[in-house]
Amino acid sequence: MNYLLLDTSNKPMSLAIMQDDTVLVEHTTNIKRNHSVQLMPAIQTIISEAGMTKQDIDAIVAAKGPGSYTGLRIGVTIAKTLAYALNTQLYGVSSLAALAATIPNIHANQLIVPVFDARREAVYTGVYRYEQGKLVTMLEDQYMTISELNNYLEQNALPYVFVGYDLENIQDLLHGNILHQLPKASAMHALIENPEDIHTFKPDYLKLSEAERNWLKTQQD
Numbered sequence: 001m002n003y004l005l006l007d008t009s010n011k012p013m014s015l016a017i018m019q020d021d022t023v024l025v026e027h028t029t030n031i032k033r034n035h036s037v038q039l040m041p042a043i044q045t046i047i048s049e050a051g052m053t054k055q056d057i058d059a060i061v062a063a064k065g066p067g068s069y070t071g072l073r074i075g076v077t078i079a080k081t082l083a084y085a086l087n088t089q090l091y092g093v094s095s096l097a098a099l100a101a102t103i104p105n106i107h108a109n110q111l112i113v114p115v116f117d118a119r120r121e122a123v124y125t126g127v128y129r130y131e132q133g134k135l136v137t138m139l140e141d142q143y144m145t146i147s148e149l150n151n152y153l154e155q156n157a158l159p160y161v162f163v164g165y166d167l168e169n170i171q172d173l174l175h176g177n178i179l180h181q182l183p184k185a186s187a188m189h190a191l192i193e194n195p196e197d198i199h200t201f202k203p204d205y206l207k208l209s210e211a212e213r214n215w216l217k218t219q220q221d
Contacts, residue, residue: 001058004043004082005185008035008075008094009067009200011114013164015048016185023186024050030165030182035074043078057088059195061188064092065204066124066141067116072203083198091192092201096141099163100128101187103179111138111160113153117170121146124206129158135191143207150175 003018012026012037025046029038047054062079065072076092083090100113112135115122123146127139139152153160154175162178171178 002052003061003189004057005061005188006039006043006075006079007069007183008039008061008187009065009098010071010166010183011065011068012182013038013042013071013185014185015046016189017046017052018186018189019050021189023200026172026184026186028182028184031154035071039074039078041084054082056088057069057082057086059089059091059192060086061091061093061185061192063095063098063183063185063188064201065095066143066206067095067209069203069205076201076203080198080201090194090198090201091188091194092196092204092206093188093191094125094126094141095183096124097128097135097137097191098185098188099181099183100126101135101191102181102184103161103163104128105133109158111153111156111158113149113160113162113176115162115167115170115174115219116150117142118166120205121170121173123149123170124175126151127150127160139154139204141204146170195217204217 005016007014012030016026017024025151060079060083096114100112112128119181126141128135162174
């Protein structure tokens with residue numbers, strides 16, 4: 001089975017082509033450039049490098065959030081469009097779980113805490129660990145203050161490590177070691193479960209955008 005995997009949930013962009021469990025091609029960039037400009041050409045490039053055509057793709061896997069509103073909208077929209085046009089299966093994977101999965105199963109007794117900076121001393125985060133070689137969720141993905149996250153982790157008996165990138169503004173607030181890690185689209189393959197409905201699949205933002213919050217406020221006034 002041939003998979004196209006894409007993660008545009010934040011500034012880095014990662015794409016991969018896999019055949020069953022084998023990675024054929026994987027590209028990850030951390031260049032500040034609009035994903036709407038670079039995503040489709042990048043998809044065409046890796047499919048070509050894998051010696052395939054779009055018609056050879058059997059399933060598309062997309063990071064569904066949380067993350068950048070713009071990045072998520074672009075990635076999910078293109079994944080849905082391609083899945084519909086090519087009549088393939090579509091899978092959505094947590095962006096945080098995908099980042100946690102980039103850490104190999106050498107931290108079996110350690111919690112893996114992926115973090116995205118949500119500004120104002122808050123983060124998007126979840127808590128994961130490996131059990132019998134499989135990444136499992138210990139704390140569901142959510143938006144929370146860094147203080148709340150530190151308190152949760154310090155009350156837990158297990159050691160932990162933060163995983164993220166572009167954390168310069170908050171790294172002094174995180175009480176623990178940080179692994180600076182870019183996403184790897186291929187890491188999502190081990191996380192796929194049930195196919196999504198192409199028509200209803202949408203990003204999981206976890207938190208309303210500022211424009212949406214302002215609109216809701218006007219409705220409540």
